[in-house]
Amino acid sequence: MESERKSSGTVGKALNVLDLVASFERPVRFNDILAESRYPKATLYRILQNLVTEGVLTFDRKWQTYALGVRLVRLAHSAWTQSxxxxxxxxxxxxxxxxxxxxxxxxxxxxxxxxxxxxxxxxxxxxxxxxxxxxxxxxxxxxxxxxxxxxxxxxxxxxxxxxxxxxxxxxxxxxxxxxxxxxxxxxxxxxxxxxxxxxxxxxxxxxxxxxxxxxxxxxxxxxxxxxxxxxxxxxxxxxxxxxxxxxxxxxxxxxxxxxxxxxxxxxxx
The missing domain is CATH 3.30.450.40 (GAF domain)
Structure with missing residues (x-):
C-alpha cells in the first residue's frame, strides 16, 4: 500500500484518505483503512464521515465497508475531458x-x-x-x-x-x-x-x-x-x-x- 502524501489542512487530509481508500481497489472496512493510515482513529473516522456526507465516498451499512462514490466518477469524467x-x-x-x-x-x-x-x-x-x-x-x-x-x-x-x-x-x-x-x-x-x-x-x-x-x-x-x-x-x-x-x-x-x-x-x- 502506498504511503499517504504529506499534506496539511483539511483538504489535504481528505485527499490523503481518498487516495488510501482508492488504493485498496475494493470496498474496505474501517480497521483496514486505519491500519494503513497515519491519522488517529477519531480523526480518520471524522474525515471518512465527511467524505460520505459529500458523496465522494459511500458506506455500506450491511457490510460496513467504504468505497469511492459516484460523485468522484462525475469529477473523474470531467477531468478526463477537460484536463x-x-x-x-x-x-x-x-x-x-x-x-x-x-x-x-x-x-x-x-x-x-x-x-x-x-x-x-x-x-x-x-x-x-x-x-x-x-x-x-x-x-x-x-x-x-x-x-x-x-x-x-x-x-x-x-x-x-x-x-x-x-x-x-x-x-x-x-x-x-x-x-x-x-x-x-x-x-x-x-x-x-x-x-x-x-x-x-x-x-x-x-x-x-x-x-x-x-x-x-x-x-x-x-x-x-x-x-x-x-x-x-x-x-x-x-x-x-x-x-x-x-x-x-x-x-x-x-x-x-x-x-x-x-x-x-x-x-x-
Missing part, C-alpha cells in the same frame, strides 16, 4: 492501433508516476498491468522514461529521487544513476524502450508528446510481448508513433489555446 490529452488523442490512438495491430497506450505524468489515460488493445489481446486510470512507475515503463527524458532539468532532478527503483524483473533499472544514463540515450534516439523492465514478457517502444515549444505533454507507446515480436520490430513503428504524437500535440494546443491556431480542423474528435 487530459485523452479526448483529442482518441482518433490518433485508434488509427495507430489499426495500423500496428498492437496495444497502444497514452499517458501523462502524475507527479513522479505514470497515469495511463487511454488504451487500445491489440488484435490479439494481451493481459498486462496497464489500464486507463491506473498509475504505474515512471522509471521502468516505456511511456514513463519517454516523459522523464524530456522534462526540464529542475523538474527532473526533483522527480528522480522520488522513484522507488524497485526491481520488478531482471531488466529493471534500479538506480538513479542508471536511469539518468538511459534518459540521455532516449534524448539522442528520440524514443524509449521497455525491455521487460516492468513486467516479464512485456516490451514496448514509446515517444514523448511535445508541444511546439518542446514542452513535454505526455507519451504514446506501442506495446507487445517478447513471445510475439521483438524490440527490433517494434522500433519500426517509431515513425508512426512520432507522427501520431505530433498530431496529438497539435490538436491539444488548438484545444487549449485556440487563438494560436489558424484552423480548427486540427482537432479531430
Amino acid at each position: 487530459s490529452l485523452a479526448p483529442v488523442a482518441r482518433p490518433h490512438l485508434t488509427a495507430l492501433s489499426e495500423a500496428t495491430g498492437e496495444t497502444i497506450h497514452l499517458a501523462q505524468l502524475d507527479g513522479p508516476h505514470v497515469l495511463y489515460l487511454d488504451k487500445r488493445d491489440a488484435k490479439r489481446r494481451v493481459t498486462m498491468f496497464s489500464e486507463a486510470g491506473k498509475v504505474g512507475p515512471a522509471y521502468c515503463t516505456g511511456v514513463g522514461k519517454a516523459m522523464l527524458a524530456y522534462l526540464p532539468d529542475d523538474e527532473l532532478q526533483r522527480i528522480l529521487p522520488q522513484q522507488s527503483y524497485h526491481r520488478f524483473t531482471p531488466s529493471t533499472i534500479c538506480s538513479q544513476q542508471e536511469l539518468a544514463c538511459e534518459l540521455n540515450q532516449i534524448r539522442q534516439d528520440g524514443y524509449a524502450l521497455d525491455r521487460e523492465d516492468h513486467e516479464p514478457g512485456i516490451i514496448c517502444v514509446a515517444v514523448p508528446i511535445l508541444s511546439r515549444s518542446e514542452q513535454m505533454m505526455g507519451a504514446v507507446s506501442v506495446t507487445s510481448t517478447s513471445a510475439r515480436t521483438s524490440l527490433g520490430k517494434l522500433r519500426k513503428h517509431v515513425p508512426e508513433l512520432q507522427n501520431a504524437a505530433g498530431k496529438i500535440a497539435d490538436a491539444a494546443e488548438y484545444w487549449r489555446f485556440p487563438e494560436n491556431e489558424r484552423t480548427p480542423e486540427r482537432m479531430e474528435i
